[in-house]
Amino acid sequence: MDTLSYKTKSAKKEEVQRNWYVVDAQSDVVGRLGSKIATVLRGKHKPNFTPHVDTGDYVIVINAEKVRFSGAKMDQKEYQRYSGYPGGQKSRTAQEMLDKKPIEIMEHAVRGMLPKNRLGRQMIKKLLVYTGSDHPHAAQKPQTFNF
Secondary structure, X not given: XXXXXXXXXXXXXXXXXXXXXXXXXXXXXXXHHHHHHHHHHHOOOOOOOOOXXXXXXXXXXXXXXXXXXXXXXXXXXXXXXXXXXXXXXXXXXXXXXXXXXXXXXXXXHXXXXXOOOHHHHHHHOOEEEOOOOOOOOHHHOOEEOOO
């Protein structure tokens, strides 16, 4: 028999159904939570996952200032940035980042786990991180995501 009894379905960007999820980051480890969020943003939790199409869902992360690191990473892990000028490289420890910009810790962790191309840049726009337990997306009726 020369024909297949099934066909692999590829998702099209017009057919993708997007859901909204809320994740409470309180007392969760940054890397472990980030990998789960990256899976949802990419759409790998759906049966119609297609690698070249953004099939992921929106993720709202609340309580970003209450995340934690395992081991001694709070004092040893450094976040580096570079202005582009000579001598313009600056670094902060994870504790300093948590005190000054707790949102960027979660965004940085998830961004590193997404594809490094225009598809990844499109996926990271669906990540919304907030300090505190309030968020302005109640109209989208987000569900809590159980990992």
